[in-house]
Amino acid sequence: SQQGEEDPQALSIQEGENATMNCSYKTSINNLQWYRQNSGRGLVHLILIRSNEREKHSGRLRVTLDTSKKSSSLLITASRAADTASYFCVSNNNAGNMLTFGGGTRLMVKP
Amino acid sequence: NAGVTQTPKFQVLKTGQSMTLQCAQDMNHNSMYWYRQDPGMGLRLIYYSASEGTTDKGEVPNGYNVSRLNKREFSLRLESAAPSQTSVYFCASSVGGGYGYTFGSGTRLTVV
Numbered sequence A: 001s002q003q004g005e006e007d008p009q010a011l012s013i014q015e016g017e018n019a020t021m022n023c024s025y026k027t028s029i030n031n032l033q034w035y036r037q038n039s040g041r042g043l044v045h046l047i048l049i050r051s052n053e054r055e056k057h058s059g060r061l062r063v064t065l066d067t068s069k070k071s072s073s074l075l076i077t078a079s080r081a082a083d084t085a086s087y088f089c090v091s092n093n094n095a096g097n098m099l100t101f102g103g104g105t106r107l108m109v110k111p
Numbered sequence B: 001n002a003g004v005t006q007t008p009k010f011q012v013l014k015t016g017q018s019m020t021l022q023c024a025q026d027m028n029h030n031s032m033y034w035y036r037q038d039p040g041m042g043l044r045l046i047y048y049s050a051s052e053g054t055t056d057k058g059e060v061p062n063g064y065n066v067s068r069l070n071k072r073e074f075s076l077r078l079e080s081a082a083p084s085q086t087s088v089y090f091c092a093s094s095v096g097g098g099y100g101y102t103f104g105s106g107t108r109l110t111v112v
Helices: none
Strands: A005-007 A010-014 A019-024 A029-037 A043-050 A055-058 A061-066 A071-076 A085-093 A099-101 A105-110 B004-007 B010-013 B019-025 B031-037 B043-049 B064-068 B074-078 B087-094 B107-111
Touching: A005 A085, A010 A019, A019 A085, A019 A105, A029 A061, A029 A071, A043 A055, A043 A061, A043 A071, A071 A085, A099 B043, B004 B087, B010 B019, B019 B031, B019 B087, B031 B064, B031 B074, B043 B064, B043 B074, B074 B087
Parallel strands: A010 A105, B010 B107
Antiparallel strands: A005 A019, A019 A071, A029 A043, A029 A085, A055 A061, A061 A071, A085 A099, A085 A105, B004 B019, B019 B074, B031 B043, B031 B087, B064 B074, B087 B107
8 A cells, every 4th residue: 555645635726825735654764755747747856855854945845844743744835827736745765765655635726 | 858768658458468668768877667557546666676687576566577678778568468457657767765766757558
């Protein structure tokens, strides 16, 4: 079974609002990554946070990691219609040789 | 452009037929992976190759075989396709150590 669980499974917001997605994982990790997938397309890497980091920013993205709770969150600020996509939390095991995907959050940003 | 190239992009097979999905990367990455994605779900690892000459099973290896032909190429073979293997297949590569993953654009496979 997949290691990660994401919450919510679907999210619908208006353009300009912030979107927050949460993720939990089960085992120790080397790092945690977030990917975006547009409908019918491949995956695009958004941001990576190492296990010894607690927060990371990249443009409108903010990721947090709480290894004690085995959880992460992705915040997209000032959302745009172009942010409409599925977002996946992906944990990387300690050996660094295997990604495990959550089920994803389907985000819809209405113009 | 540098990246991961998968062929074919679409394929329809009859139950029991065999086929090979091809994947090639030109980034000199050590590790390569095959994932499948079923509707509304995340990706699940089928097989991976941490380095040239090695392959290992992932979460869902049954019904598949792989070959790491050289550092650039990693193929996935379905010996006797089943409807349960209808999915979108993604190849990925990475520098190793958990960093620098790049995904291909996917192969949409339908088994009827």
